[in-house]
Amino acid sequence: MLNKFHDWFANQSIPIQWIIDILILLFIFWPVSIPIDIVIKWSYQFRLLLVAHHVLVIVIMVYWLHRLLNKKKNNMIKYVAGFMFNNDKSRVALILKNKPDWQKGYLNGIGGKIEPNENSLEAIHREFKEETGFTTEKELWKHYATVSDINKTYSVDFYYYVTNNDNLNKLISTTDERIFIANVDEIDLDYFEVIPNLKWLIRICLDENFRFGEITLNT
Numbered sequence: 001m002l003n004k005f006h007d008w009f010a011n012q013s014i015p016i017q018w019i020i021d022i023l024i025l026l027f028i029f030w031p032v033s034i035p036i037d038i039v040i041k042w043s044y045q046f047r048l049l050l051v052a053h054h055v056l057v058i059v060i061m062v063y064w065l066h067r068l069l070n071k072k073k074n075n076m077i078k079y080v081a082g083f084m085f086n087n088d089k090s091r092v093a094l095i096l097k098n099k100p101d102w103q104k105g106y107l108n109g110i111g112g113k114i115e116p117n118e119n120s121l122e123a124i125h126r127e128f129k130e131e132t133g134f135t136t137e138k139e140l141w142k143h144y145a146t147v148s149d150i151n152k153t154y155s156v157d158f159y160y161y162v163t164n165n166d167n168l169n170k171l172i173s174t175t176d177e178r179i180f181i182a183n184v185d186e187i188d189l190d191y192f193e194v195i196p197n198l199k200w201l202i203r204i205c206l207d208e209n210f211r212f213g214e215i216t217l218n219t
Contacts, residue, residue, distance in 0.1 A: 076152055080124040081109030082141060082159040086168050089184065089206050093171055094194075095131060096178040107180055107187075107194045109158065109201070120157035128161075132171040132179055136161055144204060147197070160205040 084093040095110045097103035110131050114123040125138040141159040148155035173179045182192060184206070187199060 076148075077154040078114040078120070079111060079154065079156045080114060080120045080127060080159065081111035081156055082124045082128055082161060083109050083202060083205055084128070084136075084161045084163060084168060084171070085184075085205065086165045087162060089162065091165070091168060091181055092184055092187075092202060093132070093168060094180045094182055094198075096180050097195075098177050103195060105193060107182065107192050108198060110179075111156075114157075121159075124157070124159045131173075131175055131177070133174045134167065134171050136163075145201065147201075158201055 085091065093110060094107040097106055097108050110128055111124060112127040112131075114120055115126075118126070120143065121138060121141060124141055125136060129135050140163075141161050143157055143159050145158040146155055147158065168181055171179045171181070180192075184202060186192065187194060187202060
C-alpha cells in the first residue's frame with residue numbers, strides 16, 4: 001500500500017506535494033493545541049479517537065521514512081548490459097560504442113538505461129531487441145553480476161544469454177552503433193579495443209562456478 005501511495009504522490013506536481021505534506025503536518029500536530037484539562041473531560045469515545053490519531057501518526061512517520069529511502073534509492077541511475085554467446089561460448093555479440101565519449105570506439109555489452117516501471121530483466125530484453133533487431137526469450141537471460149560505483153550514483157546489471165550460431169548471425173545493427181560478433185579468445189589477446197572491465201565480465205560468464213551466482217562489485 002505504501003508503494004502505491006508513493007507512486008501516486010510522486011506523480012503529483014510539486015505544489016500539490018507541498019499541500020499534502022502541510023495537511024499531514026497539521027493532522028499530526030493538532031492535538032498539541034488542545035489543553036490537557038479538555039482532553040481529560042473528553043468522553044471515552046474521543047479518547048479512542050485520539051489513540052487512533054496517534055496510530056495514524058506512526059503510519060505517516062513510517063511512510064515518510066519509506067519515501068526518504070526510496071528517494072535516495074531512486075537517485076541511482078540504473079543500466080543493463082548483456083552478452084549473447086553461441087552454444088560453446090566461443091563467440092559473443094558486442095556493440096561498438098559511439099557514446100558516451102569515454103566509451104566511444106570501444107566494444108561493450110549490449111544494453112542501456114532501465115526505464116521507469118521496468119525491471120532489469122525486462123530492460124535487457126527490450127534493449128537487446130531495439131539494438132539488434134532480434135527478439136530473445138526473456139527467461140533465458142541469466143543475471144550474474146551487478147556493478148556499481150562506490151558512491152552508488154549508478155549501477156549496471158549484467159546478463160548473459162546462450163544461443164546457437166545461426167541466431168548470433170541474425171543480429172543486425174539498428175542504430176548508429178555497430179553490432180560486432182567477436183571470438184572470445186581474441187578479446188583476451190587484445191585483438192579489439194574493449195571497455196576496461198569487459199574481459200573479466202565475459203570470463204565470469206564462462207566460469208561454471210558463477211553460472212547461477214550473483215556478485216556485486218564497487219568500482
